[in-house]
Amino acid sequence: MTQPFNQAKGTAIRRASRAGLVMLVLDVLLVAANLRAPITGLSPLIDDIRQATGIGNALAGLLTTLPLLAFAVFSLIAPKLARRIGIERTLYMGLILIAFGLIFRFLAPVWMLFVGTVFAGVGIAMGNVLLPGLIKRDFPDNVGIMMGAYAVVMNGIAALASGISVPLADELGLGWHGALSIWLLLTVVTLLIWIPQLRLQHKPSASASLNGKGMWRSSLAWQVTFFMGLQSLMFYTMIAWLPSILKVEGFSESTAGWLLSLMQFVSLPTSFLTPIIAGRFKGQRSLVTVIEIGLLISFLGLLIGNTWVSVISVLIFGFVGGASFSLATMFFVLRTKTSHQSAELSGMAQSIGYLLAAIGPTLIGLIHDITTSWSVPLILLVITAILFWLAGMGSGKNTYVE
Known part of the structure; x- marks a missing residue:
């Protein structure tokens, strides 16, 4: 019953x-x-x-x-x-x-x-x-x-x-x-x-969950939503286009595919450790900043186009990409008081987040077709990473969605 x-x-x-x-x-x-x-x-x-x-x-x-x-x-x-x-x-x-x-x-x-x-x-x-x-x-x-x-x-x-x-x-x-x-x-x-x-x-009882409309009116909920959305956009853009970027930089199709797989595997340690670390602190802004530094290094490294720099950049993105996803999902828990508020915030953030994820690869591909270069798309990813950091500074405050 x-x-x-x-x-x-x-x-x-x-x-x-x-x-x-x-x-x-x-x-x-x-x-x-x-x-x-x-x-x-x-x-x-x-x-x-x-x-x-x-x-x-x-x-x-x-x-x-x-x-x-x-x-x-x-x-x-x-x-x-x-x-x-x-x-x-x-x-x-x-x-x-x-x-x-x-x-x-x-x-x-x-x-x-x-x-x-x-x-x-x-x-x-x-x-x-x-x-x-x-x-x-x-x-x-x-x-x-x-x-x-x-x-x-x-x-x-x-x-x-x-x-x-x-x-x-x-x-x-x-x-x-x-x-x-x-x-x-x-x-x-x-x-x-x-x-x-x-x-x-x-x-849930009547008092256990935040009203859905109230969640959408919360500035903190929107900051968590954009944090989730922008990390999804960056991740799925890399999943879609990293092999193409690497082939332009001189990698074979097989090597580019293996690097894409390696990028996902190296994300596993940080996927596990990030929520544990985040849960031990009242605020997570310093963690957001560390992830941001890694994102900027990875995108700028790919922009340089040197072979070994590109390999290191892919590995760094794997590490911080795993951390960014885990931290985004951890915010659903840390910034709410009940499990059903967590579900409401998770639903809001993932709805907007995956909509951005669906748009991102298509938009980046279109920009590449127009410019016939990966430089402008990578610069846009750098800008996206900066916006991600700004959203993370708000999401990482020790407070709750009200």
Whole structure:
């Protein structure tokens, strides 16, 4: 039976046994493992899909944009749905949508590939928004560790998916259909293991969550939103265009691809450590400044164009990129007082953030086409990094969304 939300009571129920706590940790990490692989596993297979189906470059590009648009729209809906049926059931619904999306991708008609991508994007949006709130509620004494573990698992499986998609399709003979759908096994396991959590669902009381309109009128909420949005724009722009930038600088296509994968793997240590460090301080402005310095060095290094400087720049971006994402999600927890406020702020920030992420790569690509150079796009990324720092100075203050 659904119970009125009570954070202390909910935590006590979850911690009734050590086995129950271990199972909850496993459940959270399994959900996190489902939140990137269906997307990052798609990009390396775009050329195979285009050749096999005959779709043009525009439709092929839409496959990578659709999930981000789904994030932007359904990030706002997820907190409202959680207030009605509880976080647990909403997360479970998201996993079901991811499963259906992966099944649709396996089917032959090409239009099912687009439908499946949208379904998966909607399900992932629910997990993106609600997991930080659930962690805040059920792990109040270990928020930093759990947020770090969540980020590491999500980004680690994402990097793995990028690396093994082509071998799965070509060397194991699964084809692009099979390589895209292999992650269904992980989703099904998560669905089965999550079932016991459905017995412990919580709805917020009237006083537990900040009114949605109030959140959108909060200057602090907007600063956190722009911090999240600008880091998303920079990250997805680099994901989209870094190989092209590196090839212009003299790297082979294979080397550029490996550097992109390496960039994601080196983000894992800072993805884990940043929330732990952030949680130990009342304010996080110094952490924001360290990340900012790294971003500026990485973009300016790519602008110089020297081979070894570019390699170092990619590695630095990986380190600070992982830190910036983890800090952005940590702000959802640190700048709110309840788990449902955290979900509301997460929904607002990720909605705007992923909309910027969807626009960024297209805009940067257009500017490159106009200027026939990567210099102007990289200068714009430097400006974006400065705006990111300004938003971080506001987000890093020791205060709460009111």
